[in-house]
Amino acid sequence: MTDRASIILDDLTVDFDGHFQLNNINWVIEPGQHWLIAGANGSGKSALAAILAGEGDHLSGTLSGLPGSDSLRGSDSQQSRNSLQGSGSLQGSVALVSYERQAELIAAELRKDDADILDVISEGTPVAEIIAEVCLDDDLAQTLVATLGLDPLMDRSFRKLSTGETRKVMLIRALTSRPELLVLDEPFDGLDHDSLQWLQDYLTTLAETAPMVLVLNRFDECPGFITHVAYVDNGQLVHQVDRADERAYDDLRQLLHLKTSELEVPMADPAIALAPLNGDEPLVRLTRATVRYTDNTVFDNLDWTIEPNQHWQVTGPNGSGKTCLLSLITGDHPQCYVNDINVFGFQRGTGESIWQIKQYIGYVSTALQWEYRVSTSLRNVIISGFYDSIGLYSKSTDIQKAIADDWLAVLGMTGRADEPFNGLSFGEQRLALIARAMVKHPPLLILDEPCLGLDDMNRQLVLALIERICGSGETTVLYVNHRLEDRIQGIDNHLALS
Numbered sequence: 268m269t270d271r272a273s274i275i276l277d278d279l280t281v282d283f284d285g286h287f288q289l290n291n292i293n294w295v296i297e298p299g300q301h302w303l304i305a306g307a308n309g310s311g312k313s314a315l316a317a318i319l320a321g322e323g324d325h326l327s328g329t330l331s332g333l334p335g336s337d338s339l340r341g342s343d344s345q346q347s348r349n350s351l352q353g354s355g356s357l358q359g360s361v362a363l364v365s366y367e368r369q370a371e372l373i374a375a376e377l378r379k380d381d382a383d384i385l386d387v388i389s390e391g392t393p394v395a396e397i398i399a400e401v402c403l404d405d406d407l408a409q410t411l412v413a414t415l416g417l418d419p420l421m422d423r424s425f426r427k428l429s430t431g432e433t434r435k436v437m438l439i440r441a442l443t444s445r446p447e448l449l450v451l452d453e454p455f456d457g458l459d460h461d462s463l464q465w466l467q468d469y470l471t472t473l474a475e476t477a478p479m480v481l482v483l484n485r486f487d488e489c490p491g492f493i494t495h496v497a498y499v500d501n502g503q504l505v506h507q508v509d510r511a512d513e514r515a516y517d518d519l520r521q522l523l524h525l526k527t528s529e530l531e532v533p534m535a536d537p538a539i540a541l542a543p544l545n546g547d548e549p550l551v552r553l554t555r556a557t558v559r560y561t562d563n564t565v566f567d568n569l570d571w572t573i574e575p576n577q578h579w580q581v582t583g584p585n586g587s588g589k590t591c592l593l594s595l596i597t598g599d600h601p602q603c604y605v606n607d608i609n610v611f612g613f614q615r616g617t618g619e620s621i622w623q624i625k626q627y628i629g630y631v632s633t634a635l636q637w638e639y640r641v642s643t644s645l646r647n648v649i650i651s652g653f654y655d656s657i658g659l660y661s662k663s664t665d666i667q668k669a670i671a672d673d674w675l676a677v678l679g680m681t682g683r684a685d686e687p688f689n690g691l692s693f694g695e696q697r698l699a700l701i702a703r704a705m706v707k708h709p710p711l712l713i714l715d716e717p718c719l720g721l722d723d724m725n726r727q728l729v730l731a732l733i734e735r736i737c738g739s740g741e742t743t744v745l746y747v748n749h750r751l752e753d754r755i756q757g758i759d760n761h762l763a764l765s
Contacts, residue, residue, distance in 0.1 A: 271298045271447070271478070272332045274319070279328035281318055286690035289314050289502050292328070301474055301492050304482045305519070306499035307722050308694030312482045313365060315499055316450050319480060320363035334360040334447030362441035365452035365482075366693045366720060369437050372397070373637050376426040391424030394436055402443040411439045415462060416586070419563070430633045430716070431457045431585030431749075438466065442473075449473070452482040456719045457633075459584035459749055484694065484722040486520055532735050533673035535708040536666055539653055541626060544611055549574050550627075550711055550743055551596055554607040558591055558600070565591050566764060575710070578737050578744040578757055583764030589747050590632065592764070593713055596745075598624050611710070625655050629704035629742075632715035636696055645691065645699055646671045646684035652703035674702040678728065693720040701729055708741050715747045730755055 274296040281289045289311050296302060306312045317323060319333065376391050394417065402408050412418055415435045420428065425436065434457045441449060454470075455463050467490060470479065474492035483489060489496075498506035498519055508515045544550070551573040558565040565588040573579060583589050594600035596610060604616045611627050613619040629652065639648070641658035649671040651659045675681055678698045688699060697720050704712060714733065718726045730753065736742050737757035746758055 271334070273297050274332040274448070275330070276318070277329045277331070279318070279330055280326045281314070281323035282326055283314055283317075283323050286687070287311065287314055287502065287692075288326075289318065289323070289504075292318075292504050294497065294504055294507070296332075296478070296480070298478070300494045301478060302480045303489050303493045303496045304480065304499060305486060305496055308484075308698070308720075308725050309692040311499045311502045313367065313452050313692065314502075315497070315504065316365065316452050316480060316482050317363065317367070319448065319450050320361050360445065360447040361450060362444045362446035362448070363450045363452070364434075364437045364441045364454060365450075366456075367452075369433060370637055372437075373426055373433070374640075376424075391426045393422050394425050394428070395421040397425045397436055398439055398443070401440050403445045404443045408439060408443045411442060414465065415439070420586075429586055429590055430719075431459060431462070434458060435462065435585070446477065448478055448480070450480045450482075453484065453720060454481065455483075455485075455488055457585075457716065457749075462585065463749075484720065484726065486723055531677070532705070532732065532739065533670050533677065535706075536653060536664070536670060538664065538666065539707060541707075541710070544575075544627070544710060546575060548612055549609070550611060552609040553595065556592075556595060556606045556608065558588065558595070558602050558606075571762065573711070573743060573745065576740060576743055577760055578755075579746065579760045579762055580754070580758045581745065581747045581762045581764065582749065587764040589764055590634070590715060593630075593632070593715055593745070593747065596711075596713070597621075597628060597630060622655065627710045629707065629709035629712045630715075631697070631700050631704045631713070631717050633719060634715075636693075636700055639688065639696075639700065641688075643688055644685050645675070645680065645688055648688045648699050649674050649702045649706055652706040670706060671702075674706060677732070678702060678725075694722060694725060697721060698725060698729070701732070705732070705736065705742075708739075710742060711745060712736060712742050713745045713747075716749070717746075718748065718750075718753055726753070 276292045276294040279289070279292040292315070304312045304315055314323065318330065379391065398408055412421065417432065417435060420432060425433070428436065438454065441451070454466060458466065470490060471492055473479070481490070481493065494510055496508045496510065496516065496519055497504055498508070506519060508519050510516055549572045551571070553569060553571045556569040556571070557567045559567070581589055581592070591600060595603045595606065595608060598615070598621045606615065608615040610624050613624060639657050643658050646668065647659040650663045650667050651657065653667055654661055672684060675684055680695070680698070688696060691699065697717065701717055704714070717729055717733070721729060733744060733746065733755050734757055737744050737755065744758060746755060
């Protein structure tokens with residue numbers, strides 16, 4: 268790697284669609300260095316990584332030394348952004364994997380359903396084609412597909428994959444494009460334990476020949492090959508630390524592990540009272556539940572009962588059926604009506620409406636975050652939880668606005684109530700959707716990997732909030748995650764899918 272040129276950002280100011288701006292960035296990535304970009308949600312970590320892939324409008328300053336590109340100044344940025352089109356988010360020989368790129372691919376697939384010119388419903392692009400779009404190494408692609416267990420999915424529509432499976436496809440696209448610079452934004456999020464361990468080992472080997480820039484919210488996941496850390500705050504690069512400087516590195520670690528303060532869970536809206544449930548009946552009972560497709564059985568003859576105040580953690584590898592199981596409960600899976608499922612006293616398929624069920628559920632998932640594409644304010648996103656809607660279409664009350672502002676205060680986002688939701692970072696959006704799910708104090712709170720995309724401080728904030736909810740006696744928590752370190756006190760029941 269030592270024969271490569273330095274990448275130099277000289278007093279660079281970059282704007283991202285008017286929603287966010289990085290200011291006066293001075294940064295040099297020398298040959299042989301591997302960088303970690305750290306900082307709080309919304310600080311600009313992902314934006315700084317995206318600059319290296321040619322994104323953003325360069326307002327001033329220069330960027331030079333990127334593999335496969337010339338120096339960029341001011342107005343050159345539009346040309347650099349145009350070069351991304353059709354290239355799988357590659358700028359020259361820079362490969363970028365991020366939640367934003369993942370969401371863009373999903374959105375592109377969803378737009379195929381919206382096209383009026385189509386006479387048939389789009390089946391979506393197969394995984395094999397998604398990978399082949401940017402692949403320059405077929406042998407490596409075959410090896411990675413087999414290693415990550417994606418062989419049975421190559422003919423399946425990309426948009427029908429689970430979150431973890433989608434992330435694996437994104438990684439394969441990047442690794443097989445033969446990049447001279449690999450930029451990975453939260454590469455470990457959403458992966459099951461075995462896949463995560465494999466990726467950590469693979470990147471350690473790859474670091475011997477290819478420079479890398481990683482964005483990580485979990486500072487304790489920093490790989491051993493990382494040589495330097497860039498700390499971003501409020502759109503500025505405020506610290507650059509050589510990992511060999513133990514004192515500076517420890518100070519930065521302490522900054523990124525801030526302790527959670529005392530929290531008060533905001534009140535519910537007394538005007539929106541749910542019909543009381545029979546406390547002697549379980550919230551959910553599945554009897555010999557089976558989900559089967561023509562070529563695949565997800566799970567078979569599953570018996571599961573969730574009693575009031577009986578909190579559950581659900582684990583399992585990617586593709587084991589965790590999200591599928593949740594959608595049976597919420598009524599969003601078509602096979603829920605051919606299974607023996609009793610939810611909140613309603614037997615599935617006996618004339619109940621989906622809204623009779625969903626009024627008792629708060630729900631957070633990555634799929635919901637992708638679907639929440641409406642343009643509305645941060646406060647309205649939280650208020651929409653009272654109405655189980657994506658967007659707000661009813662006039663909110665003063666009490667609901669006050670409750671939403673109380674949630675914003677808990678999340679450290681006071682004063683940002685009127686900011687557009689779609690202008691927030693991924694982690695900030697996740698925080699807002701968690702508040703949306705909790706706002707009505709539902710009898711059942713379903714959290715499908717709620718900590719994805721969150722920095723250490725916000726992750727601990729969310730885990731503390733969930734612990735408070737578990738201890739409130741009002742809400743039963745169903746918590747899906749991969750990570751043992753994110754176990755929550757008060758959740759004593761465990762369902763492991765294989």
